[in-house]
């Protein structure tokens with residue numbers, strides 16, 4: 001029973017990791033940009049949520065109404081003002097620039113909020129649980145997982161069933177020819193980053209309600225996001241969810257064996273998948 | 288003389304240090320079908336890329352309806368009414384046939400072309416509409432590429448080697464569709480390796496040689512010898 005419990009908790013934790021990863025996956029898929037600052041942007045969203053709840057006295061989930069558009073706006077401006085200039089044949093400039101951005105965000109958060117761990121207060125939902133067949137399932141992890149599934153379904157729909165998504169796929173296929181069709185790639189990339197950071201806002205708020213955070217925790221979230229993306233296979237959003245779940249389950253089972261093994265077990269699972277399937281479990285099939 | 292639809296004046300084009308076009312002058316009047324011929328590497332594709340905005344130039348080197356456009360981006364040029372059917376078709380592999388066509392209609396200029404009109408021109412595409420574009424045969428892919436350009440309802444359509452790599456019977460059927468396209472009042476520039484094909488569909492011809500215009504004339508008046516000389520740069 002305890003093992004089943006560990007697996008269930010791991011699956012639900014995987015939802016959070018999938019939310020960390022979805023934005024990374026989207027950005028890489030559309031513009032081949034590896035965003036080193038992604039974890040810090042998640043943490044930035046958590047802090048924006050904190051400020052919003054303090055200023056307006058609202059629940060963190062209500063704060064999303066402000067934090068999501070704010071992060072989307074930041075994403076668009078960041079992409080058009082900075083990141084677009086780094087994109088080209090060379091993969092190094094975007095890595096260096098987003099690494100620099102990561103350092104800048106961390107330091108700005110330190111200045112603004114200090115290094116003390118803080119937390120978003122979710123109220124009763126944090127401790128509420130459902131008992132299902134002898135297992136106690138936390139409402140917050142369950143909600144997180146449901147939100148992750150919904151977010152990925154929505155992204156999938158945008159990508160494959162809307163004209164915005166058609167533009168994303170076209171620009172990803174061939175930037176020049178997409179430009180001939182009237183798509184300005186600078187704008188399309190801006191929209192992709194805006195969408196990615198809107199999802200990141202959700203991830204940040206859920207992270208902040210679940211655990212305490214400080215300006216330095218972004219790097220760890222970036223790693224979890226990366227691992228989920230790579231395990232699932234690049235360019236496949238449902239694969240990213242599966243990757244998050246595998247990572248989550250590995251961590252909770254590792255922690256069950258020995259509490260110190262939680263992170264290590266996740267990394268080992270990642271390495272095992274990578275060794276067996278270098279393209280991840282569900283890579284996007286090219287036609 | 289009325290203002291030409293397209294006026295190219297002293298157009299230079301570069302790839303890094305390499306200069307591909309040298310002072311090209313060209314005019315295209317509304318309703319004309321212009322053939323562009325020239326040997327491999329003469330600069331035909333470079334010319335198409337310059338007109339469509341994939342290569343940017345000094346503003347006044349390319350003027351469309353009297354407006355300098357040489358410095359505009361390709362998406363801006365598309366909205367003004369110039370469409371390119373690129374060399375090698377270049378469909379979007381992640382998009383279905385229909386999605387490729389719909390994307391071509393993104394600029395949504397008013398005009399006769401619509402999805403149903405393209406399906407009327409190339410009925411096979413209607414059957415294959417849901418397939419990935421790259422699962423089609425070469426000829427069908429070329430139809431998608433042409434339909435995709437038409438969907439924008441351009442005033443000027445550029446065809447870069449639409450018969451390249453296709454079977455003769457397919458080439459024939461694609462060329463048979465051309466009058467129906469330019470008959471709608473569209474102006475066209477056609478890059479074609481097959482000189483007799485180029486001359487058959489066009490009213491005027493330009494020959495490029497090593498980045499320069501080596502011959503210009505109405506199709507009826509240029510002679511084979513002139514073309515041979517302009518093509519290969521030898522005095523016939």
Ligand SMILES: Nc1ncnc2c1ncn2[C@@H]1O[C@H](COP(=O)(O)OP(=O)(O)OP(=O)(O)O)[C@@H](O)[C@H]1O
Pocket residue numbers: 302305307325326327328329330331332333334374
């Ligand atoms: N991306 C590029 N970088 C550098 N040089 C290029 C590039 N594209 C073309 N060139 C050079 O520019 C010149 C003109 O090429 P272009 O493709 O315009 O010729 P073309 O007339 O279309 O030839 P083809 O009949 O082979 O299609 C050639 O010498 C070619 O090698």
Ligand SMILES: [Mg+2]
Pocket residue numbers: 331332333374447448
């Ligand atoms: Mg060419």
